[in-house]
Amino acid sequence: MATMSIGKAWEEATAFVAREAALLFPVALLFVALPGLILQEMTPPQLQAWLAQPKADTIPAMPPGFGLAMVITILLIWFGSLALFALALRPGISVGEALRMSFARLPVLIGTALVAVGAVAALFVIAAVVGVAIALASKQMAAAVSMLLGFGAAGVVFYASIRLVLLNPVVIDGRLGVMDSLRRAWALTRGHFGRLFGFLVVVMLLSTIAGSAAQAIIGSLGGLVAGPDGARLAGGIAGAAVSAVVQVYMLVMLARLYRQALPQDVTDVFR
Structure with a gap:
């Protein structure tokens, strides 16, 4: 099993971002931050409030075309993420080359997402069927068993999401198909779950704190000028800009962690 060092990945990522910032940040702003900001502006206040505190019995009506806008936003963000990984994994290529690589490999990433969604749906269906069967046999146990099954299914999804965190670099860095990309990403993270989980928690906390601070400060200034x-x-x-910066560092770090996870004979090819 290859070693994986978060510290080494951070050092390499900061040096790379400092050197290639002129290529990375425009892509992140255009294809990651801007689509999310536009979708946020399109989201009605009632839906924003529900997303902050979702309740199954009070789901607001979704505006016409909003679902399509969400799909387009997700695809643009995936496209931009793949381009950023291409820039990080192939130093020296142009933005145009990275975008072409991303466009060519985007169908594979979409395919992996469909497989993952299908697997998650099947898992929850199985849990629901088992819960109903147990409820029919013993109503007293139904609530407790249903809760345990729900937590178990959520735990499996969470574990799988961490194990597949290197899926995007796997997709953009090779020519594997959907299932082979999933298997490759899963294999590369074997033995590294705890380290990757800790890394993602730190990134999420930093992103949340920095984004909230930027929104509060810049939002207050904007309120003084325009209400x-x-x-x-x-x-x-401001929040979108901070998110783009965090995304760049996170994706470049994941690219470096991906390189560390590769077998030595494969890594040497790219040096």
């Missing part, structure tokens, strides 16, 4: 609407827009732009 509540200006505060919301300025805060959203």
Whole structure:
């Protein structure tokens, strides 16, 4: 099993981002931050409130075309992420080459997402069927068993999401198909679950804190100039910009961790 060092990945990522910032940040802003910001502006207040505190019995009506906008936003963010991985894994290529690579490999990433969604849906269906069967046999046990099955299914999904965190670099760095990409990403993270989990938790916390601070400060300044609407827009732009910066560092670090996880004979090819 290959060794994986978060510290080494951070050192390599900071050096790479400092050197290639002019290529990385425009891609991140255009294909990661901007689509998310536009979707946020399209989201009605009632839906934003529900997303903050979701309740199954009070789901608001979704505006016409909003579902399609969500799908387009997700695809653009995936496209931009693959391009960023291409830039990180193939130093020296142009942005145009990275975008072409991303466009060519995007169908594979979409295929892996469909397989993953299908697997998750099947898992929850199985859990629901088992829960119903147990409920029919013993109503007293139904609530407790249903809760345990729900937590178990959620735990499996969470574990799988960490184990597949290197899926994007696997997809963009090779020519594997859907199932082979999933198997490859799963194999590369074997034995590294705890390290990757800790890394993602730290990134999530930093992103949340930095984004919230930027939204509050810049939003307050925007509110002084243009009122509540200006505060919301300025805060959203600031949050999106911070998110883009964090995403760049995170994706470049994942690219370095991916290189570390590769077998030595494969890694040498790219040096």
